[in-house]
Amino acid sequence: MNKLLILTRFGSEYQQLVEAAALPDLKIASAPDKDCSIILGEPKLIRDALPDLPNVRWVQSIFAGVEQLLDPSTRRDYVLTNARGVFGALMSEYVFGYLLAHERHIFERLKAQQENRWDAKVTGQLRGRTIGLLGVGSIGAHLAGTAKHFQMNVRGYTRESESCADVDKYFHDGQLPGFAQDLDYLVSVLPNTNETRHIVDSALLNALPPRAVFVNVGRGSAVDESALAEALDTGKIALAVLDVFEQEPLPKDHFFWRTKNLWMTFHTSAPSIPEDITRLFVENYDLFLRGKPLKYQVDFERGY
Amino acid sequence: MNKLLILTRFGSEYQQLVEAAALPDLKIASAPDKDCSIILGEPKLIRDALPDLPNVRWVQSIFAGVEQLLDPSTRRDYVLTNARGVFGALMSEYVFGYLLAHERHIFERLKAQQENRWDAKVTGQLRGRTIGLLGVGSIGAHLAGTAKHFQMNVRGYTRESESCADVDKYFHDGQLPGFAQDLDYLVSVLPNTNETRHIVDSALLNALPPRAVFVNVGRGSAVDESALAEALDTGKIALAVLDVFEQEPLPKDHFFWRTKNLWMTFHTSAPSIPEDITRLFVENYDLFLRGKPLKYQVDFERGY
Numbered sequence: 001m002n003k004l005l006i007l008t009r010f011g012s013e014y015q016q017l018v019e020a021a022a023l024p025d026l027k028i029a030s031a032p033d034k035d036c037s038i039i040l041g042e043p044k045l046i047r048d049a050l051p052d053l054p055n056v057r058w059v060q061s062i063f064a065g066v067e068q069l070l071d072p073s074t075r076r077d078y079v080l081t082n083a084r085g086v087f088g089a090l091m092s093e094y095v096f097g098y099l100l101a102h103e104r105h106i107f108e109r110l111k112a113q114q115e116n117r118w119d120a121k122v123t124g125q126l127r128g129r130t131i132g133l134l135g136v137g138s139i140g141a142h143l144a145g146t147a148k149h150f151q152m153n154v155r156g157y158t159r160e161s162e163s164c165a166d167v168d169k170y171f172h173d174g175q176l177p178g179f180a181q182d183l184d185y186l187v188s189v190l191p192n193t194n195e196t197r198h199i200v201d202s203a204l205l206n207a208l209p210p211r212a213v214f215v216n217v218g219r220g221s222a223v224d225e226s227a228l229a230e231a232l233d234t235g236k237i238a239l240a241v242l243d244v245f246e247q248e249p250l251p252k253d254h255f256f257w258r259t260k261n262l263w264m265t266f267h268t269s270a271p272s273i274p275e276d277i278t279r280l281f282v283e284n285y286d287l288f289l290r291g292k293p294l295k296y297q298v299d300f301e302r303g304y
Numbered sequence: 305m306n307k308l309l310i311l312t313r314f315g316s317e318y319q320q321l322v323e324a325a326a327l328p329d330l331k332i333a334s335a336p337d338k339d340c341s342i343i344l345g346e347p348k349l350i351r352d353a354l355p356d357l358p359n360v361r362w363v364q365s366i367f368a369g370v371e372q373l374l375d376p377s378t379r380r381d382y383v384l385t386n387a388r389g390v391f392g393a394l395m396s397e398y399v400f401g402y403l404l405a406h407e408r409h410i411f412e413r414l415k416a417q418q419e420n421r422w423d424a425k426v427t428g429q430l431r432g433r434t435i436g437l438l439g440v441g442s443i444g445a446h447l448a449g450t451a452k453h454f455q456m457n458v459r460g461y462t463r464e465s466e467s468c469a470d471v472d473k474y475f476h477d478g479q480l481p482g483f484a485q486d487l488d489y490l491v492s493v494l495p496n497t498n499e500t501r502h503i504v505d506s507a508l509l510n511a512l513p514p515r516a517v518f519v520n521v522g523r524g525s526a527v528d529e530s531a532l533a534e535a536l537d538t539g540k541i542a543l544a545v546l547d548v549f550e551q552e553p554l555p556k557d558h559f560f561w562r563t564k565n566l567w568m569t570f571h572t573s574a575p576s577i578p579e580d581i582t583r584l585f586v587e588n589y590d591l592f593l594r595g596k597p598l599k600y601q602v603d604f605e606r607g608y
Contacts, residue, residue: 089431089455097408100401106410113568116561118553120570127393149453151393249422257420264417266424 002288005029007041007049008062010274014040017278023285038288040281043068050075058288062277064139064270065219066298067192076300081284083277084296088142090270091217095187096146098241098263099126102213126150129184132157134199135218136164137304139189139270155179159195180207185215192219193303202227205236212237217269220245225256232261243269306592309333311345311353312366314578318344321582327589342592344585347372354379362592366581368443368574369523370602371496380604385588387581388600392446394574395521399491400450402545402567403430406517430454433488436461438503439522440468441608443493443574459483463499484511489519496523497607506531509540517543521573524549529560536565547573 002025006014015028018040029036032049039046039059046059047068059069061082069080101107103124112119131147133140136156144154144166156167157179171179176199180186186208190196200214201224208214214237216223225246231237242256243265250256256264284294298304306329310318319332322344333340336353343350343363350363351372363373365386373384405411407428416423435451437444440460448458448470460471461483475483480503484490490512494500504518505528512518518541520527529550535541546560547569554560560568588598602608 090429093404093430093454094408097401097404097410100397101405101410104398104401106401106405107414109569110411110567112570113561116556118570120553120572122575123572125394126397146453149450150397249424252420257417263414265413266416266422268424268427271426 002026002038003029003033003036004038004040005032005036005049005053007032007039007045009042013274014062014278017274018281021278021282023282025289026285038285040277047074058284058294060281060284061298062272062274065192067219067303070298070300070303079294080298080300081294081296082298082304083272083280085138086273086276086280087270088139090273091139091189092142092146094243094265094269095143095215095217096126096150098215099185099213102239102241126152128152130155130182131185131187132179132183133167134186134188134222135190135196136161136167136170137189139217140164141166143187143189155183176204177207180204182209183212184209185213187215188218188222190218190222191304192221196222198222198224200224200228202231205231208237210235210238214240216240216242216244218244220248229255229259229262232259235261237261239263241265243267306330306342307333307337307340308342308344309336309340309353309357311336311343311349313346315345317578318366318582321578322585325582325586327586329593330589342589344581351378362588362598364585364588365602366576366578369496371523371607374602374604374607383598384602384604385598385600386602386608387576387584389442390577390580390584391574392443394577395443395493396446396450398547398569398573399447399519399521400430400454402519403489403517406543406545430456432456434459434486435489435491436483436487437471438490438492438526439494439500440465440471440474441493443521444468445470447491447493459487480508481511484508486513487516488513489517491519492522492526494522494526495608496525500526502526502528504528504532506535509535512541514539514542516541517545519545521547524552533559533563533566536563539565541565543567545569547571 004026008014032052034054036053037055037057039056041062043061043066056078058079064083064087066082103126105123127150130153132155133143134157136158141164144164147154148166154167155169157171162170188200199222205227228240232240239261241263244267248267287294308330312318336356340357341359341361343360345366347365347370360382362383368387368391370386407430409427431454434457436459437447438461440462445468448468451458452470458470458472461475466474503526509531532544536544543565545567548571552571591598
């Protein structure tokens with residue numbers, strides 16, 4: 001019998017869904033106890049609970065980001081899997097929703113309406129524009145597919161992989177200036193690793209044309225926030241749309257609250273939908289029972 | 305030699321593009337004259353000019369809507385072609401841009417930002433929702449394809465055709481209540497004809513659930529505007545997004561300027577891009593020279 005500990009603020013929802021799946025040989029623990037062998041939950045809560053759970057063999061994160069479990073000083077004697085494959089569609093909705101809001105002047109049109117003004121100025125369009133994706137994993141690949149649906153040109157920046165057919169041209173280490181040149185939209189889906197830290201810096205921002213829009217749906221650590229605020233305040237780029245920040249929630253006195261040409265959301269671009277995550281857990285539990293390699297294993301060294 | 309008259313507010317752009325195409329046996333008239341055999345332009349300007357142009361054999365409208373040329377009292381002794389096939393992509397950008405703005409709380413998030421407030425409330429999503437298309441011609445088919453890209457369910461209401469593979473279920477005359485039942489989004493792309501007049505009336509609006517969003521990118525005449533305003537003001541449906549109206553520009557004292565839960569734009573959802581329209585004209589001119597049937601001919605009786 002395997003004992004599962006559910007550790008999230010949305011515990012009762014997950015418990016109902018897991019119970020409904022009627023998984024064999026599985027008991028759900030009502031509280032942390034030493035017999036728990038599996039955890040399903042949020043990395044931060046799991047990190048705090050791990051020291052008292054010596055028999056854990058598998059942890060399924062309900063989030064994509066698992067930074068809190070990657071510190072070299074913490075345990076690594078279990079299999080860590082994260083949530084993947086379920087966020088691409090949601091991220092596409094967010095990213096293209098905001099790009100369309102920009103191109104189609106959605107805020108300006110509302111203002112015209114409020115001012116009783118028929119404003120028939122022709123707006124921009126996505127079709128024919130060029131998007132550059134920083135990171136082309138499963139989320140980046142989904143964004144690339146949506147960009148192609150909207151008849152856009154797609155560039156991808158990756159460590160080495162070139163596996164997404166919807167990317168027209170790939171760029172790698174050392175090729176950021178060419179990647180950025182003449183981009184309409186730069187979108188980061190990068191995770192938080194040593195290699196990605198502050199990859200969006202003043203050099204990269206300076207390489208973009210003034211009409212460029214930067215969107216961050218990856219991790220805040222990929223951005224030099226001071227350099228970005230300066231680029232926005234001085235009009236070096238046209239707009240940034242940020243869903244993630246170096247510190248979350250964003251401190252009340254952070255300069256981003258006063259930065260021009262910036263639209264912020266609050267780490268809500270791709271929420272973990274319990275139905276999606278439970279489906280993933282059920283699939284992995286079946287592999288776990290059969291002693292097979294689990295899906296979406298995180299490499300503790302690489303960080304994703 | 306064929307003589308072409310260009311009749312639009314954007315005449316110099318079109319003239320440059322047509323000249324650049326270097327079409328054989330074609331001369332561009334500098335002003336209306338009796339020898340003109342072809343007109344490229346806007347229906348309203350063409351209607352006013354037609355009485356003085358007895359030798360016109362072909363009119364290419366740069367718009368999709370050609371109501372001004374359909375009055376039974378006006379001439380029908382020429383081939384009328386309209387612009388088609390070029391608006392689907394633009395309409396998709398508009399419709400899904402606004403649906404995403406609604407689902408993703410884009411206005412509310414901006415308000416939170418302006419109020420220095422971290423608002424992590426989970427938003428809605430398109431995935432899994434049901435869209436109903438009133439009209440499934442080339443534009444409706446494009447919208448259906450985009451809806452499928454976003455993993456939505458698609459219903460189509462048409463006179464009889466069932467040719468679009470992206471529509472999951474078709475409805476026809478007499479089946480509007482079933483079509484409307486439990487729809488998340490109702491989108492009209494209907495042209496202005498006798499059959500479509502006020503098809504969106506209180507009965508159809510009452511058949512929608514309170515969460516429904518209505519979008520009109522077809523023609524304003526398809527909507528009973530008083531019934532729609534009442535449905536919005538009383539919360540019978542959640543939101544309407546209107547790009548077209550019975551009278552345009554919308555009169556300054558029209559009640560829509562004060563209607564609740566209404567987002568208006570100003571007949572700008574799918575502008576005629578001169579490059580797109582000229583490509584279409586060039587294609588049709590080749591058919592015209594070879595005496596073949598032209599593409600996108602309008603049936604004066606049917607009205608589209």
